[in-house]
Ligand SMILES: NC(=O)C1=CN([C@@H]2O[C@H](COP(=O)(O)OP(=O)(O)OC[C@H]3O[C@@H](n4cnc5c(N)ncnc54)[C@H](O)[C@@H]3O)[C@@H](O)[C@H]2O)C=CC1
């Protein structure tokens with residue numbers, strides 16, 4: 001018998017694939033993308049022993065920014081083709097690479113803008129191997145049926161521990177003393193060096209990181225106040241304050257843990273520095289745009305801010321190497337000249353523990369999405385799942401129909417799938433985009449082809465995938 005692999009049509013030739021499906025009893029259908037190619041699986045269809053959605057070796061994955069080996073291995077074990085790069089890519093190179101892949105894994109540097117995603121003709125899913133998702137155009141991705149996953153809290157503890165270390169380092173001017181000793185100078189001083197016990201920590205953004213930090217800081221004898229746009233339950237004896245100004249005026253140490261949003265850009269600028277106590281400290285390990293750097297430089301030069309720690313910057317490089325020597329960071333030399341300023345290269349979440357936990361979490365989410373269509377944990381699509389198909393359910397197909405959330409769609413979809421035995425079905429919407437999942441039994445290759453074509457022809461369609 002000719003194997004399916006031998007007669008597989010070109011991936012970008014849907015017509016050939018339809019023909020192939022019609023003529024080959026061992027063919028199957030996985031169509032990942034409305035805006036690009038369809039895939040054919042290469043294992044016999046309707047055989048419970050091979051109850052996989054498609055030939056996993058057809059799935060191409062691009063991992064950028066040194067995604068942890070734990071995540072890479074999970075994806076490789078699925079049989080996917082995994083390409084791994086240590087750094088991010090400039091936009092033109094990214095566009096070249098993304099054209100071909102079904103899955104992309106990134107961290108905080110790679111910008112997946114509308115311009116880039118427009119070229120991603122085969123892409124079905126993006127994995128952000130980090131917390132932040134501000135680097136991805138989430139809305140545009142959703143409108144193309146591209147799911148986005150992240151790891152919402154696997155590095156929170158690492159960031160919180162870094163900040164605790166920085167609070168003590170700033171209070172004791174550790175960076176300066178260490179630099180002096182490296183330069184051969186013994187400079188034993190206690191002037192303006194403090195214990196942190198009894199001081200007030202002001203946390204801006206009391207989410208996963210802020211709340212974790214709150215507990216650690218109290219354990220070291222600090223009083224904690226926080227400001228957040230939501231009313232949140234305080235941990236320990238922490239106290240929520242009503243305004244940012246109030247926090248700026250009361251705290252000895254201020255630390256930012258908000259996401260990058262339109263409202264948080266430049267949130268700490270000249271007016272906020274003017275509210276701070278003289279001799280207080282500022283830490284930013286959130287996003288570089290949250291703090292206005294020239295305003296920070298002025299506040300440090302004037303003595304209002306006695307020390308600061310920056311882990312994030314408005315323009316961060318794609319990979320390791322030269323940083324401040326470029327025109328994008330015209331304040332680089334000013335920063336480097338300031339005393340008691342700790343500068344770190346976005347390492348808040350960079351611990352072995354965090355990176356391997358993130359690797360596992362995101363790779364598993366990607367695998368579940370690719371193989372089963374489950375969107376649990378997606379940040380831009382409704383969360384939809386059905387229990388996995390089992391070996392006891394041969395001849396089943398899972399229909400995934402991502403569509404525009406407009407009136408009358410479900411009636412039309414149910415007209416298509418209602419001709420068959422629908423075992424279970426779930427649908428949900430998020431804004432303009434809806435996601436439908438249905439498991440259908442007693443299907444043949446011809447039925448799958450028919451279902452696919454009819455769903456694809458509906459004007460509500462964003463993406464159809466049929467997995468089995
Ligand atoms: N330096 C690093 O390596 C890392 C940086 N991050 C950054 O830290 C940010 C925070 O992380 P999580 O605590 O996990 O996020 P989270 O989503 O759990 O918490 C963010 C909090 O900020 C609040 N918030 C949003 N807008 C606000 C505003 N305008 N004013 C005051 N509060 C506001 C939210 O209500 C929420 O409680 C991430 O979005 C990411 O950008 C995260 C991990 C590592």
Ligand SMILES: O=C(O)C(=O)COP(=O)(O)O
Nearest residue numbers: 107108109130131132349
């Ligand atoms: O998790 C986040 O949002 C971070 O900022 C960490 O980013 P990274 O994975 O170190 O590029």
